Amino acid sequence: MSQPAAHQVPFRTVIVNAREIKQRDSARAEHFLAGHHPHGPAAFRNCNAMKGRKHHHSGGSSSAPGGSSSPPDPTTTVNVTDAAVTYLATLAVGSPATNYDLLIDTGSSNTWISAVDKRYNATSTSKDTRKKFQISYGSGSCSGTEYTDQVALGPKLVIKDQAIGVADQAADMNGMDGILGIGPVDLTQGTMADSQGGIPTVTDNLLKQHCIPTEAIGIFYQPTTTADASGGSLSFGGPDHTKYTGEINYVPITKQSPASHYWGIEQSISYGDKEIMAMASGIADTGTTLLMVPTEVFKAYQKETGAVLDQSTNLLTVTEEQYKMMKSMFFNIGGVKYELTKNAQLFPRSMNETIGAPNGKICLIFADMGNINVGDGLCFINGYTFLQRFYSVYDVSNERVGFATTEFTMATTN
Structure with a gap:
């Protein structure tokens, strides 16, 4: 049986000077070591154990009510661009869409965009939850208002009613438009005011809306050669x-x-x-x-x-x-x-x-x-x-x- 084609998502990178790179990485390491707001499978697993089931995805199971559902598409890949110190993926938000270049972060779970340098334009698919969010990354922080909106990482990766933060304050983000957090849903707890549960993540909703067959992401990078090289991809749904x-x-x-x-x-x-x-x-x-x-x-x-x-x-x-x-x-x-x-x-x-x-x-x-x-x-x-x-x-x-x-x-x- 042939392997399914992967759904591809492009990305690019952002340049900062070497001293800033080292300072940012050191601050991020301290944040990890301090155990602030952990993101990853262990906390995910702990929450699942408390709920008495192996895996938990926001919004219920990946099946439609009654157990019937169309099968999910095979994995999808999007290309990304290398900017020498990290990679960015383009997220299209709203309809008509505005593109935002977001840092791909396996160390966090929230997805948010900055309205500081690029205005967020509310469209027919936007909904203001009127709830505030705040996140610290050790090397940066942001705060603002949580919205739901249509977002797209590619033609086959269109998500309806995705929760996104719209930041009116974002510190030390080095020119990025925000962050694409690809951790599990339970790890977003405590980032939004007046919310007892987690904020559904991009990968949660891709699975729930039958865009991908399993909650796994493959990441391909290649060595940097220029500041704006197109040199990588994300595969949603598997390698x-x-x-x-x-x-x-x-x-x-x-x-x-x-x-x-x-x-x-x-x-x-x-x-x-x-x-x-x-x-x-x-x-x-x-x-x-x-x-x-x-x-x-x-x-x-x-x-x-x-x-x-x-x-x-x-x-x-x-x-x-x-x-x-x-x-x-x-x-x-x-x-x-x-x-x-x-x-x-x-x-x-x-x-x-x-x-x-x-x-x-x-x-x-x-x-x-x-x-x-x-x-x-x-x-x-x-x-x-x-x-x-x-x-x-x-x-x-x-x-x-x-x-x-x-x-x-x-x-x-x-």
Whole structure:
């Protein structure tokens, strides 16, 4: 039987300078570590256990009343655009629609747009709930009014009456129009005033309205080459089998808290054949740019590469001679080793001027997450620079994360 074609959604990225990247990622890491407003399968699972059922989707079951329903479409993919530090997807809101470019965030569940720089135009499909919302991300925050409206990620991904926040205040969003949160519904609790339940998410409603067959998202990135490259896609309803090579290897969400509250996995890291981080828990997160590790691991990596911290960017840098001597790194996830080549460990040199790095500098993507013990429960973040080299799947229905190689895993574009 042939695999279904995936529904594709395009996205693009936003550029900020390197010091801001590091500051934002560090603030986001602190937010995760503090356990504020957890988003992910663990909290989802806990809520389901309390309700006495395995999976919960807002608005009832995925079937129509009486048990009869038309079968959902196969997975759908949308293209996305790379802006060097994160990816954005275009969300069409209203009818007639206004397009908003939203950060794709596996670390949060609310979807909202900013009315600060781009006015929200109420149309015939808009409804003001007259309820206020407020969200903090550690590296940014927003507040405003909750609406329901028609939204579309593509021709086959049109959602009626989707809850969206319309922010009249949004801090430190670096030019983005908002956030597309792709976590489960229960994790939106507490973000909207006078609301006891969760806010239905985009993926909840895609499933409920029979746009996708299961609540899973596949993410394909490719290494950055320019500030406005079109280089990725989201697959709603499952993986897009044209975007990866080999097999997808799945691992269950870690049970170690606080990583278990997000898309938490367990891994060890080796530099060449030398282990620099024992098996530990952390998360895969599209909203983080760099690959963040504890101070102990960061120093071990720095020693092995000979890298020094560049004061202008706050990133590790190596000389051309040191780069020639660098080795691949290996991330052991679920018994499978994922190779991060020496080229993949570099921030794209073509982007130096854009991020404020001196010409000729070779910057590395590893960042110090702080003095965290390897056994503390969240001691690494595999951010966007790691995820560019692998296909990843975030499967809410089966409480697991999957990884596979792509045609760009071994690319030398940096």
